[in-house]
Amino acid sequence: MKNGQVELKDVVSLCKRRGFIFQDSEIYGGIGSVWDYGPLGVELKINVKKQWWKSMVYDRSDVEGLDAAILMNPETWKASGHVGSFQDMLSDCMGCKKRFRIDHLKGKDCPECGGSLTPPKGFNLMFKTRLGSVEDDAQEIYLRPETAQGIFVNFENILNSSRQKPPFGVAQIGKSFRNEITTGNFTFRSREFEQMELEFFVTPGEDEKWYDYWVSERLNWYLSLGIRKENLRIREHAKEELAHYAKKCHDIEFLFAMGWSEIEGIANRTDYDLKKHAELSGKSLQYFDSASGEGYIPYVIEPSGGIDRAALAFFVDAYRTETVRDRKRTYLSFDNRLAPIKVAILPLLRTNAEIVEKALKVRDDLRGDYRVVYDDTASIGRLYRRQDEIGTPYCVTVDVDSLSDGKVTVRDRDTMKQDRIDIAQLKTFITEKLVLC
Ligand code: GAP
Numbered sequence: 001m002k003n004g005q006v007e008l009k010d011v012v013s014l015c016k017r018r019g020f021i022f023q024d025s026e027i028y029g030g031i032g033s034v035w036d037y038g039p040l041g042v043e044l045k046i047n048v049k050k051q052w053w054k055s056m057v058y059d060r061s062d063v064e065g066l067d068a069a070i071l072m073n074p075e076t077w078k079a080s081g082h083v084g085s086f087q088d089m090l091s092d093c094m095g096c097k098k099r100f101r102i103d104h105l106k107g108k109d110c111p112e113c114g115g116s117l118t119p120p121k122g123f124n125l126m127f128k129t130r131l132g133s134v135e136d137d138a139q140e141i142y143l144r145p146e147t148a149q150g151i152f153v154n155f156e157n158i159l160n161s162s163r164q165k166p167p168f169g170v171a172q173i174g175k176s177f178r179n180e181i182t183t184g185n186f187t188f189r190s191r192e193f194e195q196m197e198l199e200f201f202v203t204p205g206e207d208e209k210w211y212d213y214w215v216s217e218r219l220n221w222y223l224s225l226g227i228r229k230e231n232l233r234i235r236e237h238a239k240e241e242l243a244h245y246a247k248k249c250h251d252i253e254f255l256f257a258m259g260w261s262e263i264e265g266i267a268n269r270t271d272y273d274l275k276k277h278a279e280l281s282g283k284s285l286q287y288f289d290s291a292s293g294e295g296y297i298p299y300v301i302e303p304s305g306g307i308d309r310a311a312l313a314f315f316v317d318a319y320r321t322e323t324v325r326d327r328k329r330t331y332l333s334f335d336n337r338l339a340p341i342k343v344a345i346l347p348l349l350r351t352n353a354e355i356v357e358k359a360l361k362v363r364d365d366l367r368g369d370y371r372v373v374y375d376d377t378a379s380i381g382r383l384y385r386r387q388d389e390i391g392t393p394y395c396v397t398v399d400v401d402s403l404s405d406g407k408v409t410v411r412d413r414d415t416m417k418q419d420r421i422d423i424a425q426l427k428t429f430i431t432e433k434l435v436l437c
Helices: 009-020 039-058 075-079 149-153 154-159 207-224 272-281 309-320 353-365 382-387 400-405 423-435
Strands: 022-024 035-037 061-068 087-092 099-101 122-124 127-133 139-142 168-177 191-202 232-236 248-256 259-270 287-289 294-295 299-306 318-323 326-330 344-345 372-374 394-396 407-412 420-423
Touching: 009 022, 009 400, 035 039, 039 061, 039 168, 039 207, 039 309, 075 272, 075 372, 127 372, 149 154, 149 168, 149 191, 149 272, 149 344, 191 248, 191 309, 207 248, 207 259, 207 299, 248 309, 259 272, 259 309, 272 299, 294 344, 299 309, 309 318, 326 382, 344 353, 344 382, 353 372, 353 400, 353 423, 382 394, 394 423, 407 423, 420 423
Parallel strands: 061 168, 344 372, 344 394
Antiparallel strands: 022 035, 087 099, 087 122, 127 139, 168 191, 191 299, 232 248, 248 259, 259 299, 287 294, 318 326, 394 407, 407 420
């Protein structure tokens, strides 16, 4: 534990052992800062995305969804400023040859060997690729470094095809790519990651009000899904930290073992992006307000979160250990909505065919709306520990008595309290406890 949090090396180990996250292409030695989500990790991520989509789209009537492509016309990135400004300033050590980000350096010499550093050089973080099959004709394009631009270039399409007018937003979840220089801290800084972004278009002059609204909405979202208050904070960007498009930005930070780190940023992007796209594309990209008879380019408030970072924060915050009857118990106290597996069905005696048959029937009757698993590969104590460690909120045990009284034992992960429930009532009992959306 560090900063009261589980250390990332222990998270990495649990994630690999239990099937949350693997190193990408591991059999070939992996590839730097690219990760694969295993059977449990994919469920966790799906659940995080579901909750975000619910709060951003289904619970509101002023937000539309979008799924824009990763590949975009390269003019997009000229207009957005990413070709010119999306770069880290780097210096190489002339002695040990290591490379450093200027903003991470304290002195003017190499922090590793004390050698002299080269003058800083800009390094663009966008991945380049080529469009078309013939090398000579190929057009150089980029993998998107943020999902936001897919929303800006579709602004007119969405205005024309929906009934929205400012204030309204467009929500999108999708992959982004950055050729990060300083990596590490597990999935925290990956080269391929997923973002959940909302671009909220407002009338200029109302931007400050909406900005404050979104900072508080987004903080509450993490709290409502169980992250403890003391592990979250809001930090305002100093002027020199602001991205090239932002007038103001607050980060939502989580206290990881490595210290407070950004999991989401809320920025006031003003009319920067739409204006630049209007200039370069020649389209007007204005909203025409029929009431005033005037057109204007809306301002944009952008809550932009990373799914990988959110999932990591939910995981770290849920990680608990305690001693029960002289034995260490590790469990993940996920909110039920985020838990990868909701219910595990465990037969007390795997050698008893009747118990096994009944347990499988309980599993089949319960599954369909959420992930239910059956496990009979160890003793009941070990099976409980395994489910605790992956954060399964309920274990249902089928025993000899179940064959005569038609009841099963439901064990709560956090309290370890056990209830005896009629099998006929089980689905209702569990569904009420899960409070799924
Ligand atoms: N459209 C605004 C934007 O992209 P950002 O602060 O660069 O802003 C937003 O990124 C969020 O995306 C971050 O708060 C973080 O959660 C996630 N993110 C950014 N770079 C990441 C990386 N290399 N690995 C994992 N997540 C990343």
